[in-house]
């Protein structure tokens with residue numbers, strides 16, 4: 069019997085043991101399923117409720133699918149819902165958030181990339197001390213410096229505008245981003261920089277022509293980090309934004325917490341989803357590069 | 370015109386003295402090889418010349434320009450690195466072009482030079498590839514091309530071939546040598562490969578511990594090593610160094626009592642009798658059945674035999690020490706471990722050093 073199934077003479081086979089599901093892996097599977105449900109169930113409720121009518125919601129079956137799918141709650145949350153005394157929906161906050169996002173994104177990444185490049189690849193006087201300072205700054209809790217920052221922005225005359233919020237985002241992100249860029253650039257082979265210094269020698273030409281094209285991975289990582297944290301921020305927005313320049317998160321919070329009469333669950337959930345969607349889109353678009361970027365950063369060379 | 374000279378160069382890293390008052394001058398068109406054991410300061414010296422690090426004190430001249438304080442890009446140098454150091458996101462053409470980016474040349478001159486280098490190094494078909502898409506040898510060629518397009522006064526190489534396999538290394542060696550003969554730039558080339566040094570150099574500087582031990586032509590260094598360090602460092606297998614004592618009448622006696630005839634030796638100054646010497650005998654100069662004019666002859670037991678195909682290396686028992694002798698397979702093919710063998714050393718090939726100072730006598 070074994071003769072017939074044996075491989076041709078001369079080849080040596082090393083049979084692999086069959087993979088078998090054991091108790092340990094079952095335990096892991098159960099745990100993972102529970103974890104998945106833990107996140108999926110609220111999400112399911114959120115999404116379905118946002119498409120229901122208030123009439124159906126009052127019946128109370130929160131797990132049922134909408135009888136009639138309606139975008140009314142989505143439209144209302146975007147266009148008409150009241151937060152505080154204004155009733156313009158979320159669109160105001162959305163625009164504010166975008167207006168805060170772009171300047172702070174560009175400024176924080178540009179400045180910290182150049183600073184990180186200088187610290188990593190050029191001999192900067194007191195670079196060691198400066199790095200240590202950055203390291204300390206990265207761990208200072210925001211609440212501690214909140215009041216001084218308010219005074220600073222008031223004196224700059226930007227308090228209560230989107231520029232104050234963008235400025236604070238930029239400043240607060242800089243220590244960590246500079247450290248990230250510096251550590252990434254430190255691993256660029258020194259000979260490449262030496263060659264570039266002999267070939268051209270210009271700080272900016274080398275940065276733009278040689279270094280920046282090599283930074284694709286880290287730029288994606290930092291981009292995603294920054295978009296997510298700026299978009300999801302509440303505290304800075306509520307502190308520095310004043311009434312006219314509140315980002316979407318503040319807008320949402322006001323809308324959900326301050327309501328008179330019955331709670332419009334469908335509108336609240338639609339609003340929550342609208343606020344959460346932009347970072348999600350970024351994850352889906354850039355997520356693949358994000359993972360690659362983290363992996364590339366982990367391996368030297 | 371571009372004579373490169375180092376004058377009283379001192380280089381310290383913090384408290385560590387790496388180069389101590391080093392002097393060295395290379396003539397126009399010379400191919401200088403800096404050769405020495407690991408950590409002796411070769412790369413440091415090259416980086417100082419390139420301007421990639423600053424001298425602690427001293428002066429570097431290229432031609433009649435004092436370049437000590439100049440920026441690297443203003444020194445009119447080009448360098449080829451051991452790791453190639455190509456710009457990974459640029460194509461081969463982009464790499465060559467960036468080499469000229471500081472030169473403010475007209476566009477057509479840039480294109481002309483790139484085409485010239487591509488032609489000379491046969492990298493034409495690779496011009497639109499990225500470095501990652503090239504083999505090691507091709508990358509090395511591109512790195513050399515990037516240095517050549519600059520038409521620099523001086524070309525610097527830091528162990529450019531050490532990442533290549535043996536065959537490619539030999540090829541590239543020939544090619545660099547050929548380039549030097551055609552274009553005749555001044556070259557400073559760092560290596561710790563003796564063969565590279567001996568075949569390519571017109572001048573060799575042997576370095577050890579931040580000092581120049583000897584500076585001369587490859588023949589000088591091989592035939593007339595200036596001191597015991599150079600004698601032991603140059604040559605493979607390395608020179609046999611045997612202690613001896615000077616006796617009257619142009620004679621000396623080796624440690625085992627056998628006489629050493631120094632009558633054909635070109636003494637700088639004849640040492641008085643009783644002086645302790647080191648006699649340097651190159652393995653390849655021994656003869657098994659040799660001339661009557663021998664400086665010394667021994668009959669010794671074979672301790673160990675190593676056959677390389679073209680040669681036979683005999684390790685002979687010279688008391689406790691070992692005497693290495695290179696012989697032709699035809700003469701030594703029959704020998705076995707333990708066999709006695711007679712060897713003699715020609716009078717005119719002797720090297721003698723003062724045992725105390727280590728200097729050549």
Ligand SMILES: Nc1ncnc2c1ncn2[C@@H]1O[C@H](COP(=O)(O)OP(=O)(O)OP(=O)(O)O)[C@@H](O)[C@H]1O
Pocket residue numbers: 382385387405406407408409410411412413414561
């Ligand atoms: N940045 C530095 N800081 C401190 N010491 C250094 C530094 N760079 C080099 N050295 C020391 O200077 C000495 C000479 O180094 P160098 O790199 O010039 O050696 P090398 O001759 O090129 O050696 P190799 O053949 O191994 O490349 C070494 O002892 C090294 O430890």
Ligand SMILES: [Mg+2]
Pocket residue numbers: 411412413
């Ligand atoms: Mg070196």
